[in-house]
Amino acid sequence: MKKDELLTQANQLCAVDYAFKRIGGKYKARILWYLDMRGVLRYGELRRTLPDITTKMLTQTLRELEEDKLILRKMYHEVPAKVEYSLSETGQELIPFIAHLHAWAKKQIEMDALSVGKVKDERTAAVCKSVCDTE
Amino acid sequence: MKKDELLTQANQLCAVDYAFKRIGGKYKARILWYLDMRGVLRYGELRRTLPDITTKMLTQTLRELEEDKLILRKMYHEVPAKVEYSLSETGQELIPFIAHLHAWAKKQIEMDALSVGKVKDERTAAVCKSVCDTE
DNA sequence: CTGCATCCAGGCGGATACTG
């Protein structure tokens, strides 16, 4: 959802609602998080970092983040094409909150694993950890 | 989505993704936020606080939050019925992050209003403000 | 390499009516 569409109905929305419309969705927070951790990323790097994303969703999500001015897009007119994405200043303001959420989630996942006794495959978990939880 | 369903696929998920699955959706964050601001709330009070919610979504969302142990549910076997909802300890740990998000969103909304020059209806905005942004 | 176009399924959430 675009920012100006949101504004037209801003009256009936509260701030928390507004925020979730801008950074909600299946991939937005993760992309912001990765961009903060790794700095500047190319399209293909992002795609490899999110193994479950399709090109359609990656492009669409990046466009929305760009229109909302949360990320910066830099094109190089070369052959083959090259595009770099990075966090904007506004986007960086969101990192502390994603970090807090991330810390909370990690703790929860560990507690869940203990109490329920699942998550056996430690190797797979380690892969996810290396991709997602690098600090 | 329930917690145990999440755990079965936890290996392929990263922490940020996990968190958004638990507090994402259209109403979850707002409900947690209101419960923190107002303490204990009854079903009907919650419904009035979220003017745009239907009983189906309110019940469903409350059930999911309860199963995820983010809120507490206390029933009184009286006539007429009475049920009270409040934050659990785990739920309270999420408040700082929602607060941060809320502050960010408020700032963004003001900036958007200035730059785009919309949001004319101040009375309606005031209503939302009184309901959503009470501190 | 970095996308866009098209088609399609599933599920989130809405509307309405009914109940202990």
Added chain:
DNA sequence: CAGTATCCGCCTGGATGCAG
């Protein structure tokens, strides 16, 4: 008062193929 039950539209997101 605090929900259930049912039906249904829409929109998110997936799969595939094509293009500059």
